[in-house]
Amino acid sequence: MPHTTGRHELGQNFLVDPRVVDTVLSVVATWPDDRPLLELGPGDGALTGPLAALGRPVTAVEIDARRAARLRRRLAGRVDVVRGDLARHRLDTGADIVSNVPYGITTPLLRRLLGAPHWHHAILLLQWEVARKRAGVGGTTLMAAQWWPWFTFGLVHRVPATSFRPVTSVDGGLLEVRRRPVPLVADAVHHRSVVTETFTGRGRGVLDVVGRRHGRSVRDLWARSSSVGSRDLPRDLDVEQWVTLAELVPRRSESQQRRGRGRDDDHRQERHP
Structure with a gap:
């Protein structure tokens, strides 16, 4: 039975809503199926197993040693589970990104992600207001405007706070980021x-x-x-x-x-x- 209480010092709030899992999978299914997947912060693996069932190579990076070990045992032969910090793990491997992002590191992770080459698609579970702003709903932000010529940002779905354990203080939001095939500017x-x-x-x-x-x-x-x-x-x-x-x-x-x-x-x- 998965443990669904996150460690407070790691900023973990685990996804437990199967409807949100299905939404994430429906987005990933629209991406080219010849690309591997990199899951940052899998926690107890609510997304990890279903992602592996898509038939693509999956690497999951988990900072909590105990959870990484449990995932490695449960998904042996199906997922490469790496113990590591998602804020430092290499993002330039060519794998597309899936992440339930700890709210406290949202902006640093987005900076790293947008600056990393080779990946083409990402779906990120962020705070609702952050996801809205990055998608340009209600007005463009500085970060979005800086990176718009290289990426598109789409708001996929609102995720209730009750979809997490522990329950979060605010709702989440799914943000899809796609790299443009051809950048709109060169410099x-x-x-x-x-x-x-x-x-x-x-x-x-x-x-x-x-x-x-x-x-x-x-x-x-x-x-x-x-x-x-x-x-x-x-x-x-x-x-x-x-x-x-x-x-x-x-x-x-x-x-x-x-x-x-x-x-x-x-x-x-x-x-x-």
């Missing part, structure tokens, strides 16, 4: 720099910010070509508007890019967790 440093400057710049609206930062000619051309209004805020923009803005803003020199790279990648400036 990642420049794009993220423009997005960060626009989100954090001073002004009464996004056009005012762009005008102050990049001049009236860039502002006016962007407003006409992308239908950006004077009352629009950074959170109101879609991916095409961000891509067009980055194309219009002159690129900085290599030394300027290196100086700005730390700011561009520092998602701590974002006000929405």
